[in-house]
Amino acid sequence: MSNQNPVFIPGPTNIPDRLRLAMQVQTQDHRAPDFVETFAPVLEDTKKVFGTTEGQIITFPASGTGGWEAAITNTLSPGDKVLVARYGVFSHRWIDLCERHGLDVQIVECTWGTGAPADRFEAILSADKAHDIKAVLVTHNETATGVRSDIRAVRHAMNAANHPAMMFVDCVSSLASMPFEFDQWGVDIAVSGSQKGFMLATGMAILCVSPKALAAMETAKLPRTFFDFRDMMAANASGGFPYTPPLQLIYGMRESLKMLFEEGLDNVYARHTRLAEGVRRAANAWGLKLVAQTPDLCSDTVSAIYVPEGFDSNELTDHAFNTYGVSFGIGLGELNGKAFRIGHLGSLTDVMVLSGLATIEMAMADLNYPIELGGGVAAAQEFYRAGTSGHAKAAA
Amino acid sequence: MSNQNPVFIPGPTNIPDRLRLAMQVQTQDHRAPDFVETFAPVLEDTKKVFGTTEGQIITFPASGTGGWEAAITNTLSPGDKVLVARYGVFSHRWIDLCERHGLDVQIVECTWGTGAPADRFEAILSADKAHDIKAVLVTHNETATGVRSDIRAVRHAMNAANHPAMMFVDCVSSLASMPFEFDQWGVDIAVSGSQKGFMLATGMAILCVSPKALAAMETAKLPRTFFDFRDMMAANASGGFPYTPPLQLIYGMRESLKMLFEEGLDNVYARHTRLAEGVRRAANAWGLKLVAQTPDLCSDTVSAIYVPEGFDSNELTDHAFNTYGVSFGIGLGELNGKAFRIGHLGSLTDVMVLSGLATIEMAMADLNYPIELGGGVAAAQEFYRAGTSGHAKAAA
Amino acid sequence: MSNQNPVFIPGPTNIPDRLRLAMQVQTQDHRAPDFVETFAPVLEDTKKVFGTTEGQIITFPASGTGGWEAAITNTLSPGDKVLVARYGVFSHRWIDLCERHGLDVQIVECTWGTGAPADRFEAILSADKAHDIKAVLVTHNETATGVRSDIRAVRHAMNAANHPAMMFVDCVSSLASMPFEFDQWGVDIAVSGSQKGFMLATGMAILCVSPKALAAMETAKLPRTFFDFRDMMAANASGGFPYTPPLQLIYGMRESLKMLFEEGLDNVYARHTRLAEGVRRAANAWGLKLVAQTPDLCSDTVSAIYVPEGFDSNELTDHAFNTYGVSFGIGLGELNGKAFRIGHLGSLTDVMVLSGLATIEMAMADLNYPIELGGGVAAAQEFYRAGTSGHAKAAA
Amino acid sequence: MSNQNPVFIPGPTNIPDRLRLAMQVQTQDHRAPDFVETFAPVLEDTKKVFGTTEGQIITFPASGTGGWEAAITNTLSPGDKVLVARYGVFSHRWIDLCERHGLDVQIVECTWGTGAPADRFEAILSADKAHDIKAVLVTHNETATGVRSDIRAVRHAMNAANHPAMMFVDCVSSLASMPFEFDQWGVDIAVSGSQKGFMLATGMAILCVSPKALAAMETAKLPRTFFDFRDMMAANASGGFPYTPPLQLIYGMRESLKMLFEEGLDNVYARHTRLAEGVRRAANAWGLKLVAQTPDLCSDTVSAIYVPEGFDSNELTDHAFNTYGVSFGIGLGELNGKAFRIGHLGSLTDVMVLSGLATIEMAMADLNYPIELGGGVAAAQEFYRAGTSGHAKAAA
Incomplete structure (x- = not known):
């Protein structure tokens, strides 16, 4: 028992009955109109959860880690510098991912149990006159320590330093459970997944991407295909998917959003x-x-x-x-x-x-x-x- | 949530996931061999839960109330006398059912919070020299008061009175949760259902019937068709059902028994x-x-x-x-x-x-x-x- | 495969995915408001499928056979005369049920492959000056022969004979698949089930009862408890059930009606x-x-x-x-x-x-x-x- | 309908009921022993479907495209040369993926409707005295044209040319439906997915990797984290996963293998x-x-x-x-x-x-x-x- x-x-997280049923979808042709009619509103409605009207929702059949990889590879080039603080296992993993992809990672070590150090970020960014730092990476909710960072404060720090770097936020374990304000906080890419606040099975990385980050795609040189924003956005635009879509999770997502909005x-x-x-x-x-x-x-x-x-x-x-x-x-x-x-x-x-x-x-x-x-x-x-x-x- | x-x-009761899945069966032809192979072992295995080797398992697509009605109508005739104690809502309902079917019900009123009064039963049965009382009806577990009666003591009382009446037991809310010894206790009909200890959906009355009660079928004059033991037993003998069987519950029952035996x-x-x-x-x-x-x-x-x-x-x-x-x-x-x-x-x-x-x-x-x-x-x-x-x- | x-x-019949999911309901308290809010509209909406505004919908956790038994026992008394034609296995079974319940069954034998003989009914009813015949029983769709009878013609025959008998119709294998006009055809009790046109699992008898048949309840002397219309109607009136309701089928019925109305x-x-x-x-x-x-x-x-x-x-x-x-x-x-x-x-x-x-x-x-x-x-x-x-x- | x-x-493909139920798993702790006991045999049993005893099974929560990317990035470095024939949309996509990852792709154009040109491969490989070609990429079953290529023949061509290149095979739409002989055919990486022969939902890339390909990991310089074989193998070795595993698909895979072996x-x-x-x-x-x-x-x-x-x-x-x-x-x-x-x-x-x-x-x-x-x-x-x-x- x-x-x-x-x-x-x-x-x-525990999957409620309603979502288990919603994911129990028989195979359908993803090239057929039904899929299009299902998928487009899901993308649109997901924006509300991220707190955005300007952001673009992009999903991949992957885990949150895949979402991070997509964020990096679509916007940066080998040797690009990123700024990130380490205060737990998940912020650490993001650092590791950046290093493996050949980025120049400037790490701010923080005591575990603390969050993103807006003040130290501000100092570093202010000192970066050449604007070498292309992105600041922040873990909104460090799952290892149970710490929520103040993303708004990081944005203020970046603004105070008058620095043009993009801000990428890992909100895997916070989105749809704690307030998130993509537009207000000036986030450029937020990365989440299906298996936390959305209460679904694991298997879908869910990203929100700002126009600024989308513009960075054009010059980003890190290789990617599976995680390429461009293919996904081009296919999504006509209701399609560049490869076989995770139908069950998309139907699950539709119902999850419905549950969240009903509550x-x-x-x-x-x-x-x-x-x-x-x-x-x-x-x-x-x-x-x-x-x-x-x-x-x-x-x-x-x-x-x-x-x-x-x-x-x-x-x-x-x-x-x-x-x-x-x-x-x-x-x-x-x-x-x-x-x-x-x-x-x-x-x-x-x-x-x-x-x-x-x-x-x-x-x-x-x-x-x-x-x-x-x-x-x-x-x-x-x-x-x-x-x-x-x-x-x-x-x- | x-x-x-x-x-x-x-x-x-709460239906465990495993049984919810087991009941999610697509329609099959109940006249096909697969059904026969499924159903016969279910009947056989259910005996273990009743604690019987001699009893006959009979199921109906109905609730426990239907099971009571089946017990009465298959063994008794209008005007027959039955002895029953009232100590809660469920024992009361059984009395009501008997009266509506034209039986002569001798009621022993007991304080709610007590159980079947073996001693008073013994006195009454001893006094019934003519053996007018055809059956003693006992609610094993009175769901309204949370009282478990001592069925063995009732059997002893009947034996002490040397009375040939049958003993019918309502074990709807006890079977598969508390020990039940059909053979040892000398029960003649025990009535249960799918939605309690078996952890399934409501919809199947589950009875165990002694050879003595089966013999009483031959002379019982209360009318019945849907609940007729004879039709059901004749059909079951060849793996069939006299009408459309509740396939989902039968498959659920198979899995429920498996769970019970595994634990x-x-x-x-x-x-x-x-x-x-x-x-x-x-x-x-x-x-x-x-x-x-x-x-x-x-x-x-x-x-x-x-x-x-x-x-x-x-x-x-x-x-x-x-x-x-x-x-x-x-x-x-x-x-x-x-x-x-x-x-x-x-x-x-x-x-x-x-x-x-x-x-x-x-x-x-x-x-x-x-x-x-x-x-x-x-x-x-x-x-x-x-x-x-x-x-x-x-x-x- | x-x-x-x-x-x-x-x-x-084949259960569509949508209904399999709808029936996969976790246990709820049937005494709680949610159940009431679910059940009452189901009863109301079922009327549309029967083609009635005057009829009362009554359901039992049973099969169609149970529905027949309910029809008979709630309206007739031992010895009452009923008129019925035999033209297949299912019309035969209804006859058998009536006989077992002590009714006086006047059988009109018909060639299998034909339907209800309105003309012979008219002759017999016209001859029954004493109005001994209390009910005419008709199988709308004889599943054994693939024959649909003309219920309207039977009604005309009864009217032509100016006979007050009730008309009971077995529409188990026709309802929700072929037109049914309870009110227009002057049906008094129509009996169906969950596992045919409603595309659900077996386990719910679904009846529609006219005011005239309800009136007959008051004098009917055949014993019944499980199938008693009065208990069921009294409980249903406040959204309840006289015993544990088949929750899964009731939720399934709600979705089935939705599907039928959507199509x-x-x-x-x-x-x-x-x-x-x-x-x-x-x-x-x-x-x-x-x-x-x-x-x-x-x-x-x-x-x-x-x-x-x-x-x-x-x-x-x-x-x-x-x-x-x-x-x-x-x-x-x-x-x-x-x-x-x-x-x-x-x-x-x-x-x-x-x-x-x-x-x-x-x-x-x-x-x-x-x-x-x-x-x-x-x-x-x-x-x-x-x-x-x-x-x-x-x-x- | x-x-x-x-x-x-x-x-x-159409998901059979049995697999839909198998995938309907409630969340479990993937760090708990139950998961370990489930996952390890799945990996082991999958070998039988690939026809291997020497290969290593590696899965990712992704589509087949992700599997291709994993194959390339774990074994090759920017500028590496690969040989591949184009005879349909899926072989074309693989070429595109290689090019985006900076590989030097030697393309053999073939008429659509034909398969992998073993003879032309042999000529090219024989001419590649410097062994610049690191891998030959073959689509076993070109889903766009309905053509099955002869992998054994490609292996013979490679052997005839005495060429040490690795052979990567896309068997997404053939595995578990048509014979596949990883060991006999000398395949180095075979890439498949959950949604074809395994009859599951989309969302799991399934690879089989030879010892030779595993050795190539050590020198491969293409960046990867999500798709890194090393992380996955290290975690799998102790029954774990480097990130949240797709539990539902893993349980589905277990049942799918059972079905395949039963048949x-x-x-x-x-x-x-x-x-x-x-x-x-x-x-x-x-x-x-x-x-x-x-x-x-x-x-x-x-x-x-x-x-x-x-x-x-x-x-x-x-x-x-x-x-x-x-x-x-x-x-x-x-x-x-x-x-x-x-x-x-x-x-x-x-x-x-x-x-x-x-x-x-x-x-x-x-x-x-x-x-x-x-x-x-x-x-x-x-x-x-x-x-x-x-x-x-x-x-x-």
Whole structure:
């Protein structure tokens, strides 16, 4: 029965029934009118989730990593300089990808638990009089540490430095769960995926690209075919795809957008904030520290929580899985063994989160953590029940 | 999202993914060999769940009520006398059905919260020297009160009275969740359904019939066609059905049996006992009383819990549903407004039950019940976590 | 792969993807408002398919046979006289059911291949000056012979005889595929099921009941509980069900109605007529005779076709199933061995029907029937392609 | 209803029910043991389909195009020379991809309708004394023309020339439908996808890589991250994935392999040959010419068929889709307007193919093609029915 329990990993997320059904599409001819009529509105509606009217939506049958690769290869040339801060496994991976593609990566090392350092970016960009830096890469939500960076602040820094670099943002684990303002924040490419806030199966990279980034395509010399924006945009323009499209995910995306809009994006964000705050209060009740260093840095989609000195977080997550059949995120990179993560994004309710908190409490008690059974649950309950005016039913 | 929460009604129960897929069968010709090869083993395997080698399994595309009607009409004649105790809504309904079919129903009124009164049955049966009583009707698990009756004791009473009446047992909400011993207990007809312990959609009445009850068919004069055992048995004998069979439920039943046997019936029963005990400890922590009057009467599939004096249980279940999107059983019959019910049967884990307990706690707190948030949860957690040797993974 | 072939039995019919998904509903609390909001419109919309504004829709979790039993037991008393013609297996079964329930059945024997004998009914009814006959029972579409009876003519006969008997109609294999006019034809109870024109799984009997038949409930003395109209109507009135409802089928029914209305009932009927006519032309091209004796008797949902003298129709259907993986209807009753049946109702297109015709042609050729490969197919193709103005796409 | 018709495009192919259910997996933690236990055998079993014991299976969440890109970028460096013949749209696309990645592509132009020119390859390779050519690229089954190339012959040519170049083969539309012998043919990289012979949704590129190609990874300088063999192999070695895996497709792949092995690969190939031959006989009966120039070149998965002079193949496929709701492949590239294609691969039976033939016949008749209704169907029927020893049931 334990496979009926929800997962609390920070993605892929629990797929709601409605989306599982929506993805169960029989093969259709993707050259037929039906596909065209389905796909075009999906692209259009996705803009609302990115907060854009000017951006171009581009999807690939790939994962978020593929989306990053598409962002880089369509806009940059070998030897181009990019600026990026490292504050977790996912920002690190992006750096690695850039280096493998022959870019000149200027890395700003940050303590894990902090976010994008707008001030240091500003200093560096101001110093780059020659405008060698072609792009600033920012991970909006660092899934490894549960830290949300302030993208608006990065944009302000870039503006303050009066620097023309493009800004690329990884919003894989934030989009459709936390507010995103592509146009307002001046993002040039935002990269996301199907398996987080969109609550779908893994397999679709979803990008939003600004006119400025599109213009960069013309001179970009990094090789690409599968991930070429130009082929995709040309095919999409007539409702097509340059190769076989991931039909099931496109139909899933259509229904996911419908669900998000029915709940209302603001309500979706508010739900994530509420779920997250409950988890944070539980952690506090357990006397455990979040990896995120300050409250303003706390992600609303995932919380990374330090285990007490002398405990091994891998043992905790293994025990929770083996004994209670519940998956939590392990500590990644330098946090391995030191922290575990509770994913609280996508298709989740207060009720489901409480089962996760109750479970990890049992696991902690089993392993002699100095916590009280029911303590974290009660802290979350107290928060969830305050102001109960119909919220839990909102997305029924 | 709230429709992703599990339900805590005492049936229909949460359908596990595996069974939802198993029931998603495309139409096949039920006169073709494939159907025969599927159906015969299902009937055979179902015997194990009833605990019988001598009984005959008979199914109908109907609900449990239809199963009751089949039991009566195939074995009795207008005016026949039956003995039955009333201790809840479901035992009451059976009485009503008998009366509508022109039977002479001798009713033993019992306090709700108690079970089948073996001693009073013995007295009545002993006094029935003429053996006018043709059948004793017992509800194994009274879903309205959360009381499990002792069927073995009823059999002993009948034997002690040396009475030849048949014994019919309603095990709709107990079969496949609590031990059932058709042969050992000397049951003549047991009536169950697809939507409780079998974790399937509603729509199949499942009966087990003893040779003695089959013999009674020959003289029974109550009219029946749809529910006629003879037609069904004759058709089943060659793998057929006297009318269009409920293919989806039959395939679902095949998979359900597979799941039950993979987990192991004893493990299934132990899981239900464990889940139930956690709920009872939570109720105790809340200071609330069970409807079941003594511990030995407590059902392992549903707990009926009195709300404190001055509170309305309907308000509680409504609030839980409207605010948190979780369904609990309401109080039925004379318990309406006075008790609510937590169903804990079928496809459920400790983890899922904890979410139900956490939810009803929040609802009680919202309505100013004198309970402590986290209190019931902690009591259940403490019990669930004790002896964690792999139990939760058992039926993964 | 052969289980991917459509079936050509006259029900249960091929379930379209859309309905398979619609029936894949997770358990919900049937006492909750969502169920009420779903169920009431389903009952209301079903009226359109029956062609009624005055009739009451009543459903049971059962098969069509259960629907017949409900019709009888709710309106008649033991010893009541009913008039019915026997012209196939299904009209025969209804007679059998009436007899088992102690009714006095006046049977009019008709040649199989003919339909309800309005003239003989008129004579008998006219002669029944005492109005002993309480109901006339008519099978609208005799599935065994592929004959559609003229219900309007039966009504005229009853009116001409100035007889007050009720008229009950079995429309199991015609409703939602061929026109039905409950009000205009003066039907008192019409009985159908979920697994034919509604294209759903088996398991729901669907009845339409006139005010006159409802009035008869008050005096009807045949025992019933599971099938009691009164309990069902009382519960339905507040959106409920007197026992656990077949949730999956109710949600399926909602979607089925939506599909029927999207295609348009008139287009649905026209499609069935077109599909049927193609099959009839194929039979003609093969030189085979239909069981239906005259063109006006031909059913649009199933064609029963005589095999030539000296051939065994069972061998033909067995061969088609075993060799090509396609199910056709066997000859039933006195037609066993002499005729086979092609079901052409529900979720079917011209294209699918052509595959059935091509298959039975191969099977006939294999068994040395004097037919030409492609001959029947060509006759059907010629008909299907004539007037191709978008018809095939109608219900896409 | 027309969306219930099978598609006759050469991929994505009709998804059988069993695989649609298999892909309907709820999210699991891909870092948990269950995933490891599922994924490793999938990789192992896939080898059997490629006909290899030495090759390494590598999958990516991408389309076949992504697979090509992976093949190139993991083994070659900018400026490397590759030899490839152009005889259709898909061989052309591969050339385009190589050129975009800065390779030096030596193109052998061939008439469309022919296959890989082993003799011309041999001459070129023999002349390449410096062994500048690093790889020979061959499209096994050119989906645009319905031509199967002789890979063994290409290997013989390479051996005859005593040339050390690697051989890369596109088997996207042949694998799991036609025999493939990775080891025997000396293939170095074979590229396929989930949506053709594996009968799954689009979204997984499936490669088989020889030890020689793996060795080339070490020196290959084309940039890659998402498609990097090394990351994937390192992660796979411990049952993991370098990024979020496409869980649904992996579970689907497991079931697909099970289906293929249950039917037996030889039976799968024989079925495709039989289906294809029926289509070819139909084309012949229509008096239409295949694009494939000689019988030995004919693909068993797709037939490209010239329309007569003066007719527009696009009009034909549009009409078939718009009027009868059936999708056929259009003519691609220089064949656009001149030929249409019938895909006959994956989850298909004789019965289903006959419906496709009957449909295109109707469409041709509607458009005044000089064909006889039923003629092509009869030719296919005659072939399909010859030797009916249980073949059609093989994969039931």
